Amino acid sequence: MTHNYLLEIGLEDMPAHVVTPSLKQLADKTAAYLTDNHINFGKITQYATPRRLALLISDLADKQDDIEEDVKGPAKKIAQDAEGNWSKAAIGFTHGQGMTVDDITFREIKGVEYVYLHKAIAGQPVSEILPGLIDVVKHLTFPTRMHWGSTAFEYIRPIHWIVSLLDDQIVPMQLLDVEAGRVTEGHRFLGRQVTLKQATDYVDALYAEKVIVDPAQRKQLIADQIDAIAKDNDWHIDLDADLLEEVNNLVEWPTAFAGSFDAKYLAIPDAVLITSMKENQRYFYATKNGEMVNAFIGVRNGNREFLDNVIAGNEKVLTARLEDAAFFYAEDQKKTIADYVERLRTVSFHDKIGSMHDKMMRVQTIADLLAKRVGLDGADRDHLHRAAEIYKFDLVTGMVGEFAELQGVMGRQYALLAGEDPAVAQAIEEHYQPISADGDLPASQIGTLLAIADKLDSLLSFFAVNLIPSGSNDPYALRRQAYGIVRMVAANHMAFSVPELQEDIVEAWNEANQTNGLDYVTNQGAVTDFMRDRVKQYLQSQKSRHDIIDAVSGMPTADVSAMIDGAKILEAHSHDDNFKAVIEALGRVIRISDKDPENGVVDSRLFENESEEALSRAVETVSDNFDAQVSDANYLALAGLEGVITTYFTDNMIMAEDLTVRHNRLVQLTHLASLIHQFGNIAEIIVK
Known part of the structure; x- marks a missing residue:
């Protein structure tokens, strides 16, 4: 026999953005509760309005499944003494399972006997399990909460009624002074209270009282x-x-x-x-x-x-x-853009960092550096520089003061009205993008570079004053901004070495006297690690293998594009017949050289066999033709060394007793490792 069960939580009007996620949460947690309690059920139909969250569960089992299980306890030698008396461990184990030592049996596992109990638990009626759903109701989570009256209990809004019907019978439950029953509320102005005879009457009964619950x-x-x-x-x-x-x-x-x-x-x-x-x-x-x-x-x-x-x-x-x-x-429109830019001197970006005008000055410097790096010249370079000079001006306009969501949008509009070039106006609007993890990216190159410069300045500046995200705490949305940089860099295939770029930026800021006395050096490593984590997040979103993500994130250059391209190349070759052999050979080089790196020049006079000479020639050839950027050709060149590397390790003891020979071999491997490291720490890749 199966049943239908209705659960409805009636509240004061909830904020619209809370309704759908709260309903899904209620359904998911209810399903988990029933599953954990071994109750079989069919479809869970979800209903919601601003004043209610409701579930109608169909084909609900009459009772829990009967459970039979064998529970393993301590070893026999612990459960009994030499005379066969039961120990405290055995007695405590059986009591914990609701049984006695008379129920104990023994089983041998790998030559050792263990205590076992066979438990047969009869399922309880579903009517005795459903009242526990009140805990699910109590523990729903919301972005904001409130409490009412003198109670300490908090919820999204005060609860006014609960309906809990198993077919035509009330399943008792209570939250504060609200007891579950069969009475629900129709439309606040057009309907009346409704007394439900049975669970399946819910939709039609409320429709008659001007509530569409679906x-x-x-x-x-x-x-x-x-x-x-x-x-x-x-x-x-x-x-x-x-x-x-x-x-x-x-x-x-x-x-x-x-x-x-x-x-x-x-x-x-x-x-x-x-x-x-x-x-x-x-x-x-x-x-x-x-x-x-x-x-x-x-x-x-x-x-x-x-x-x-x-x-x-x-x-x-x-x-x-x-x-x-x-x-x-x-x-x-009665004021000029220059007027607004000047007013930004009095607008704080952050009290520990400086004004919005200070930020724009720093961003100009970053934008100029990025323009040089990507080869932007002529009018495009001038347009980027101009956009960086004024791009925040609309923040102090009356329109944006009234309609904050129009920031950037009005900047573009007012820039066009003031006669600015359309490319400049477009960049002003686009610099906020992406505004979410999967939001639209800037469509123009100038907008992209300005957006990167703006977000990069925020990242460096907040880290400089130790306002670094920790745990779930990220009040300045630095994770989102850093992830936006990664997405833009990936979409535009830009070379973007985070440590190198930081060095260049700080040097330029110092020359222009734009640091405002802030320490932009101490946390540079933390910024690099932060960006590495965002690259990992991006690669995870691309469904890259976790071991490959770990490998490429170890690139010494911490170049965003290189890490992303490296992951794509390794993923593409992971199905090659020789991938396992290649990774094992290259990984062995990495493990040895990273443990004992040696600098210097390889001395061929110290070679003791042909395999050393062969590896030296092969590495020299690969090095001479190695692309500066991560490329498929570089991977194939390294993969081509697999046989030479394998023979080399077969024929040579790297840690030779002769320290001179040992040093020479480690130098040889260190030179090769410097090429392999272009793809990160290959040793992290798992091959079977």
Whole structure:
């Protein structure tokens, strides 16, 4: 016999961004609880609105599975003394398992006898297991929490009711003063309380009280309503997935409506209009023939009654926002970019580091260095330099002060209005990218270099004042910024040796007197290690083998591109027939030379056999043709040495008694290892 079980947590309205992840968390933890308690179940259907999280579990087993298992205890010689009396260890073991010494049997394993107990545990009824789900409810995690009344208990919002129904029977559970029952709440304004007769009545009973509990059904209804409005008006609606998800989690009974605003506001840049509608009011904007129209679509949590009043109210609120935007847009243009740049002298980047103007000066220096490294010249170099001179200016404009999410966007807009080159304007907007781990990268080379320079300055500066991320603590998002650098470097195949670049930057800052007395030297190694970890993270996202990641991250140059390219090359050859032999040979060279490195010149007069001469000639040939950058040709050249290396180790004792011969052989291996190290620590690669 199987059952249906309904669990619903009724709360005050949750923030929209919390609803979906909290529902998934509840479902996952419930499934884990049932599995851990040996309860078989079928489908778990998830339901949620701003006021509730609910699960309907179908095909739930009548009871736990019966469990039979053999439990191993101490060795017989520990369990019994010479006279056969049971020891405290044996008695304690059996008591811990809920049994007695009379239940003990012995089994021999590899010549040693051990105590064993055979346990047969009858499964409990599911009705006795389900009350434990209250612990799952209690221990859901949220980004923010609150407590209410005089209790110390914290949750995303106060809990007002719990429904816990196994078919038609209440499964008792309690959280604070809220006891589980069969009563749920309909729509706050359009519905009433609902007493559920059985678990499977849930969806239909609440629908009758103007609550659509299925998020997918609710979302599709919103999309269909918006589509109908768009067709009626010959509009195109950008049905932004994130906005649709957010709106869906703000309503229980959605009704879409169209509103309008004065056409004069269309003179404001589209980005400002969209932000005012989307970010501030949760509206969908409309276009026609590729142009913005003075209309929007909103979604109310209710029916169509008094909809005209709702539309009028929303239009009034939006008009106030647009009036503010129009004012700031006009006022901002009364000042020059130079005025704004000067004001940045009074804006703190961080109180331990300096002003935003100081940061821009440092970034100019980094940008110039990067331009030289990538061979940027002519107009492109000038455009990058100009962008670095002004790229943060929009932070002190009125528009960005009011709409912080428009930073960069308004920088581009105002730069174009001021007559700056479009390449400069584009870089100003792009320097914030990527804004998330998988966010869009800058489309232009100038934007890419400015974005790298800006993020690199932040990284070096915060490390210089010992504000280094630890554990989960990363208040300045340095991990995200460093990972963004790695992604941009990888996408553009840039040579990017972190230690070398740091040296060049600090030297240039010192010459330009831009360090503000900060110590940019002490934590250089920590910055390099931090970047190595971000490269590892990137390679993991590319599904690279863990041992290959460990190998390439050991490259002495800590060159981001080299580590990434090296991993790709090693991955590509990992299926070669000779890969195992090659890695074993090269790895042996690395292990010996890294343990006992010797510098100097190989003396052929000390060679005692042909294998030494053969290795010397082969290494010289490879070295003469070795690419400066990691390449497939370099790997193949090293792989071609496998036979020579194997013979060399067969014919020679590296640690010869003659110290002169020993030194010569270690010098020979150290020279070869310097080539192998271009691919990192090959010895880390696991071959079978």
